[in-house]
Amino acid sequence: MTKKNKSPEPQPPEKLTGIKKSAPSSLAGGLTAVKSSMQHIMNESGLVRGTKALLKVNQMDGFDCPGCAWPDPDEERSTIEFCENGAKAVAEETTQKQLDSSFFKKHSIQELSTWSDRDIGKSGRMTSPMVVFPGDTHYSPISWGDAFSMIGAKLNQLEEPDQAIFYTSGRTSNEAAFMYQLFVRAFGTNNLPDCSNMCHESSGVALSETVGIGKGSVKLEDFDLAEVIMIVGQNPGTNHPRMLTALQSAKKKGSKIVSINPLKEAGLLRFKHPQSVGDVLGSGTTLTDLYLQVKINGDVPLIKAMLKLLVDKEKKSPGTVFDHEFIKDSTQGLDALLEDLDNHELSTLVAASGVSMAEIQAVVDLIADKEKIIICWAMGVTQHKNAVDNIRELVNLLLLKGSIGKPGAGTCPVRGHSNVQGDRTMGIYEKPSTAFLDSIERTFDFEPPRRHGYDTVEAIQAMTEGRAKVFIAMGGNFLSATPDTVYTAKGLQQCELTVQISTKLNRSHLIHGKTALILPCLGRTEQDEQNGHLQFVTVENSAGVVHSSKGSLPPVSEHLLSEPRIVAGMAEATLKKLPNINWQVWANNYDLIRDNIESTIPGFESYNEKVRRPGGFYLPNGARERSFATITGKANFSINRVPEHRLAPEDYLMMTIRSHDQYNTTIYGLDDRYRGIYNERRIVLMNREDMDRNQLKEGGLVDLHSNYDDELRVAKGFLVQAYDIPRQCIATYFPEANVLIPVRQFADKSQTPISKSVLVRIVT
Ligand SMILES: Nc1nc2c(c(=O)[nH]1)N[C@H]1C(S)=C(S)[C@@H](COP(=O)(O)OP(=O)(O)OC[C@H]3O[C@@H](n4cnc5c(=O)[nH]c(N)nc54)[C@H](O)[C@@H]3O)O[C@H]1N2
Ligand SMILES: Nc1nc2c(c(=O)[nH]1)N[C@H]1C(S)=C(S)[C@@H](COP(=O)(O)OP(=O)(O)OC[C@H]3O[C@@H](n4cnc5c(=O)[nH]c(N)nc54)[C@H](O)[C@@H]3O)O[C@H]1N2
Ligand SMILES: [Mo]
Numbered sequence: 112m113t114k115k116n117k118s119p120e121p122q123p124p125e126k127l128t129g130i131k132k133s134a135p136s137s138l139a140g141g142l143t144a145v146k147s148s149m150q151h152i153m154n155e156s157g158l159v160r161g162t163k164a165l166l167k168v169n170q171m172d173g174f175d176c177p178g179c180a181w182p183d184p185d186e187e188r189s190t191i192e193f194c195e196n197g198a199k200a201v202a203e204e205t206t207q208k209q210l211d212s213s214f215f216k217k218h219s220i221q222e223l224s225t226w227s228d229r230d231i232g233k234s235g236r237m238t239s240p241m242v243v244f245p246g247d248t249h250y251s252p253i254s255w256g257d258a259f260s261m262i263g264a265k266l267n268q269l270e271e272p273d274q275a276i277f278y279t280s281g282r283t284s285n286e287a288a289f290m291y292q293l294f295v296r297a298f299g300t301n302n303l304p305d306c307s308n309m310c311h312e313s314s315g316v317a318l319s320e321t322v323g324i325g326k327g328s329v330k331l332e333d334f335d336l337a338e339v340i341m342i343v344g345q346n347p348g349t350n351h352p353r354m355l356t357a358l359q360s361a362k363k364k365g366s367k368i369v370s371i372n373p374l375k376e377a378g379l380l381r382f383k384h385p386q387s388v389g390d391v392l393g394s395g396t397t398l399t400d401l402y403l404q405v406k407i408n409g410d411v412p413l414i415k416a417m418l419k420l421l422v423d424k425e426k427k428s429p430g431t432v433f434d435h436e437f438i439k440d441s442t443q444g445l446d447a448l449l450e451d452l453d454n455h456e457l458s459t460l461v462a463a464s465g466v467s468m469a470e471i472q473a474v475v476d477l478i479a480d481k482e483k484i485i486i487c488w489a490m491g492v493t494q495h496k497n498a499v500d501n502i503r504e505l506v507n508l509l510l511l512k513g514s515i516g517k518p519g520a521g522t523c524p525v526r527g528h529s530n531v532q533g534d535r536t537m538g539i540y541e542k543p544s545t546a547f548l549d550s551i552e553r554t555f556d557f558e559p560p561r562r563h564g565y566d567t568v569e570a571i572q573a574m575t576e577g578r579a580k581v582f583i584a585m586g587g588n589f590l591s592a593t594p595d596t597v598y599t600a601k602g603l604q605q606c607e608l609t610v611q612i613s614t615k616l617n618r619s620h621l622i623h624g625k626t627a628l629i630l631p632c633l634g635r636t637e638q639d640e641q642n643g644h645l646q647f648v649t650v651e652n653s654a655g656v657v658h659s660s661k662g663s664l665p666p667v668s669e670h671l672l673s674e675p676r677i678v679a680g681m682a683e684a685t686l687k688k689l690p691n692i693n694w695q696v697w698a699n700n701y702d703l704i705r706d707n708i709e710s711t712i713p714g715f716e717s718y719n720e721k722v723r724r725p726g727g728f729y730l731p732n733g734a735r736e737r738s739f740a741t742i743t744g745k746a747n748f749s750i751n752r753v754p755e756h757r758l759a760p761e762d763y764l765m766m767t768i769r770s771h772d773q774y775n776t777t778i779y780g781l782d783d784r785y786r787g788i789y790n791e792r793r794i795v796l797m798n799r800e801d802m803d804r805n806q807l808k809e810g811g812l813v814d815l816h817s818n819y820d821d822e823l824r825v826a827k828g829f830l831v832q833a834y835d836i837p838r839q840c841i842a843t844y845f846p847e848a849n850v851l852i853p854v855r856q857f858a859d860k861s862q863t864p865i866s867k868s869v870l871v872r873i874v875t
Contacts, residue, residue, distance in 0.1 A: 119224035119621045121590060121600035122850055125828040126227075128781055130791035130810060135835070138395055139348035139355060139378035139785060140195075144385045148198030151779060155202040160664060164205050164636050167663045168193040171725040175650045175660035177204060177282055177635045178774070180526035181353045182331045182654040185726050191386050194352030196771075199779045204614060204634040208235030209667055215241060215250040224621040228591065228846070229778035231616055237631035238668035245625045255672065255680065258628050263684030265581055265608045265626075272299030272560070274580045276570045279305040279539045280587025281528025282635070284648035284660065286704040287674035288530070288537040289711075290697065291585055294682040296538075296548075297557055297689055301564030302579070305539050306587055307531050308567035310490070312861040313498035314524035315535070320499075321506040321747045323740035324733050326532060328521035329485055330654050334361045336519030338481040342399075343371040343410060343505065344491020344867075348378010348785055349771045351525055354487075355382040359396045369474050370399040372491060373407050373465075373766070373837050374796075377785035401474050406465030407764040407840040408495050408868045412753050413464035413471065414504040419452050420475040421511060432479050434513025441737055442510050444748035451750045463753060465837045483519035484512055489527070491766070494866040498858040500751035510746055516737035526653040527775075529635075533651030536712065536730070541566050547712075554711045555691050567593060568862050571854050574602030582624065583610040583681075585674065588617040591776040594852035594864040595824070612677055617776060633673045637662040641673065642699040649705070649722050651730065657715075658727025675704065756868070758839050763801075765815070766867040767845040767852070776846050783844075788832065795873070796834035796842040805873065807831045814874045815843070819853040826850050831873075841871070 152161035167173030169183045169192035178197035193201070214234065220243065223231060242253040242261075253261075266275055277295045279288065295303055307315070315325035322328070334340065334357040347354040358368060359382050370379040379402070383395035390396070405413050425432035438445055461468050478484060486509060492501045506522065514520035526532050538547055541564035551559045565573050571593055573579035582589070582603060593599045603609055606624030613620070614634045620627070633639055639646045639662055647661035672680070679694035697704045702719050709718040714730040721728040733739060739746045756764060770792065772780035782789045786796075795813065807813065808831065815826045826848055836842060845866065856865045 117221050119221050121596050121618070121622050123228045123847055124225055125793070127793055127828060127830065128791050130794060130830050130832065131789040133787040133789070135375070135787040136377040136785045138381040138383060139352070140385045140395065141383035142385065142391055143784070144195040148195045151199045151202040155207070156205040157207055160205055160207065161202065164201050164664055165193060165198060166190065168197060168201060172661065174635045174662050175529055175658070176200065177529055179351050180529050180532060180653040181351045182652040182656055184331060189386065195385070196349065196352055196774070200774055201636060203232070203774070203777060203779060205636050205664060206235055209238045210235045210616060211238055212252045219248045220250065220621050221248065224618070227778070228618065228776065229781065231618065232777050234616055236615060236667045237613055237629055239631060239670040241629045243623060243627045250629065253628070258630060259680040259684040261626070261628065262608070262610060262681050266298060266685045269580060273302060273564070274578065275300060276302045276304065276565060276573065276579050276582045278570070278582070278584040278587060278589055279303065279534055280585065281306050281531025281534055283530060283534055283585050283674060284650060285530065285533045285537050285657070285708065286648050286701050287585070287678060288534040288539050289704060289708050290675055290678040290682070290694070292538040293551070293555065293692070294678055294686070296551060296559040297682070297686055299560050301541050301543060301560055301562065302570065303539050303541050303564055304567040304570045305534060306528060306592065307535060308862065309592060309864055309866070310527050310531065311493055311524050312863045313493040313858050314502055316861045317499045317502035317506065318522060318524070320741065321503055321749060322515065322522065322734040326655055326732065327523045327653060328515055328732060328734040329523045331357060333485060333519050333521065334358070334366070335364050336483060337361055337366045337485045338483040338519065339367050339369060339478050341369045341371065341484065341486045342379060343486060343488040345487055345489035345525055346372070346376045346378060346768070347525070348376055350489070350527070350769060352378070354525065355398070356384060358382070358398050359384060362396055362398060367400045367477055368398050369401045369403070369477070371403045371405050371410065371413065373405055373840050374842065375402060375404065375835055401470065401477065403466045403470050403474065404837060406837045407766050408497070408754055408756065409464040409466070410492060410501050411497065411504050411751055412460040413466055414508055415452065415455055415753065416457060416460040416464060416471050417475050418507060418511065419455065419457055419460070420472065421479060422449065422452060424475065424479050433511050434482065437513035438510070441739065441746055442748060443743045443745040448507060448748040448750060455753070460753070478512065482513060483517070484509060484514040485519070485521055485523055487523040487525050489525045491867055494858070494863055495754070495868045496856065496858055496865050497752065497754045498863055499860045503749040504751045507748055510748055515746070516735055522734065530650040532653060532655070533657070536651055537708070550711050554707065555689065557689055566862050568854055568857055568864065571595070571599050571602050574606055577605060580607045582606045584619065585612050588619045588776040590619040590622045591617065591846040591849065594849055594866070595854040596850040598854055612674065615777070630677055631668070631671050632677055633662070633666055633671045635660060635662055636664050637666040638664065639673050641676065644700070646701045648701060655730045655732050656727050657722060657730060659722050673698070675701065761872055763839050763841045763871050763873065765841045765843060765848065765851070765869045765871045767848045767869070768842050770844050791830060792844050793829045793847055794832045794843070795829045796832050796836055798836050798838050798840070799833045801838055802831060802833055807873070807875070809833055811875070815848065815851055816872045816874050817851040817853065817869055819856055822853070824851050824853065
């Protein structure tokens with residue numbers, strides 16, 4: 112092999128593909144969605160393999176859709192329980208293209224890094240373990256045995272276990288996640304960062320403080336019972352399309368929907384169910400009744416204004432707005448909240464929200480006499496400096512109305528990755544509770560480490576500063592998903608060993624440690640046969656339902672191992688024997704892993720039996736029962752500051768969002784159909800008046816600069832696109848703009864990077 116000359120590119124190429132436009136859509140679903148799903152399936156998986164897979168998505172005896180964590184109906188399911196974007200996720204995994212060693216022989220790592228993210232992802236499924244040694248320019252094949260020995264040897268050479276980092280993305284099954292965290296803790300560290308750190312961590316922190324459980328409280332059936340559903344900072348038409356079915360059904364039963372979002376997202380406006388003939392022929396269902404186009408990060412002032420107006424109404428007709436009985440019996444802190452609200456000027460709050468007084472008043476009039484309110488939220492709320500406050504403020508509203516712990520009401524943080532919630536339940540967490548560690552100690556008879564580990568931003572810093580030397584990733588695309596791409600790249604490249612357990616090739620394989628391994632694993636859709644028996648795995652959805660997932664397609668290659676088998680291989684090669692754990696025996700029969708989960712984690716009694724029931728079972732959820740496991744033993748009102756953004760005329764707040772054709776860092780295509788943007792991802796959505804003010808033309812080429820901590824960060828080559836977005840707010844796509852997000856700017860308490868409010872300047 113030749114010597115390295117150029118280093119690989121950490122960012123997607125700055126090349127433009129050429130923007131094509133249409134008017135943004137005001138309707139989601141319909142036949143176009145069906146057409147789009149089928150196109151992706153035909154191109155990647157082929158008709159037979161693709162259809163076979165699709166008919167098993169989210170069925171009782173099928174596999175859990177790798178798309179999102181939206182819950183499935185408990186009782187009746189239709190034969191089609193997937194959406195357009197679920198179909199794209201399935202197509203991506205079931206592709207017939209395979210990456211064998213000849214591919215890696217042909218293309219150097221440096222060359223691959225100049226490809227677009229889409230082309231890297233579309234190259235096919237990984238089929239056998241690959242390695243790069245120091246100085247190599249290409250990946251070459253390695254046997255599974257040698258790969259595991261290398262990992263074991265390197266981990267055991269470290270001065271201390273905390274020099275290794277073990278990341279998890281949220282697609283990993285409960286079984287693999289439980290084994291993985293056990294291996295990591297037996298090795299001696301809690302360095303278990305995960306994608307949740309960048310996602311709903313803020314929800315976990317805020318909900319634990321206020322209602323005593325870091326998960327949502329509503330079930331799918333609650334949507335049909337709700338009087339009002341508020342959807343804050345979420346784009347379900349693209350990211351949780353099956354949620355639109357629940358919203359449509361709720362609307363038909365009389366619910367009202369309030370959307371709070373800087374953008375008028377098509378999926379929140381109107382929906383045609385693609386599988387309903389009546390819908391497809393008709394005009395569909397209007398979803399949102401009141402749409403508040405809040406400024407980026409204007410949610411706290413907005414909700415505070417609503418709270419103030421509700422207080423006024425309650426004062427005028429006492430007992431008609433607040434749920435006094437619930438407040439008295441089950442909450443704490445109302446007086447302090449009321450006092451704080453008095454200190455805020457209504458007009459200042461309204462101005463900071465960017466929404467008109469009349470629109471806010473309309474929402475207040477709608478909810479004042481309602482008791483059953485659900486609030487849904489996602490990344491528009493969780494990825495700001497004050498993200499935890501954002502969520503606590505939403506909880507204040509629910510608590511005043513007694514809208515939690517009863518049918519048709521409650522909290523609904525809509526999770527992203529299909530098992531991100533389950534992975535946390537299994538102990539993928541850098542700050543495990545004492546109770547959890549005690550339970551590990553009791554069950555497995557070893558002392559797990561007690562000191563907290565690194566979360567995602569701490570892990571990046573530890574690698575870059577040389578405190579961490581081995582990085583292992585159970586799925587995901589750490590380089591492209593994290594902030595500060597160039598800084599993160601440096602950290603990964605300084606590691607002595609990086610290991611990626613993956614289904615598909617991504618940029619994290621190309622920006623690697625001195626020695627690097629890719630370990631290819633089975634995907635959700637594939638049959639998982641161990642020791643002659645077909646296995647199933649289990650996952651937990653956004654509503655806390657644990658259920659089975661069983662792949663049905665033959666694996667793309669005979670060399671793939673399952674995630675539990677890969678953990679077993681790493682553990683066996685690394686750890687001296689632990690008397691109570693036989694890793695390979697567990698990997699032979701997943702029932703044994705589940706028996707051990709049952710012995711360790713509350714709520715999993717009779718796991719193997721209950722998870723075999725159609726639809727699975729609900730985990731216990733205190734908030735749902737109005738039993739609030741907080742420090743005070745009650746649900747807590749909270750006082751939240753209004754964030755201040757003193758924007759100079761040339762400053763903008765930038766949110767980095769998902770297009771319709773991507774799954775996080777996996778780029779399915781170059782279109783963002785609902786927003787009317789085609790064939791280009793390097794775009795910046797701007798208010799027309801801001802463009803005029805800056806003499807920027809539609810399609811004009813600009814660079815984006817951010818300046819934090821005395822460091823200039825530059826993202827080059829974006830096309831300006833006029834869009835209906837509040838003044839001084841702009842939007843770009845993730846991951847192209849991640850290079851602008853500083854690693855040291857994150858949410859207070861949850862340390863989630865500020866991906867939705869980055870201060871930037873537009874430079875021509
Ligand atoms: N097809 C598809 N499905 C997915 C994913 C995917 O990439 N593709 N990703 C999965 C994952 S991991 C996750 S976490 C979820 C993400 O699901 P979402 O949270 O829906 O994803 P984002 O594109 O980040 O959208 C954020 C939304 O918040 C709005 N927003 C931004 N800033 C603010 C703000 O300050 N206030 C308010 N009120 N709104 C704001 C944006 O306009 C946008 O509509 O989706 C999951 N499902
Ligand atoms: N700027 C900005 N940054 C963000 C966000 C944002 O909104 N803006 N969102 C953040 C959020 S919410 C999240 S969740 C993170 C996502 O961060 P990650 O979860 O790390 O990223 P993904 O892009 O979902 O990971 C995709 C890769 O996972 C691998 N994969 C897919 N299926 C499987 C499987 O079954 N097993 C294994 N082992 N591997 C598999 C494939 O190799 C694929 O390339 O990104 C975060 N980063
Ligand atoms: Mo996420």
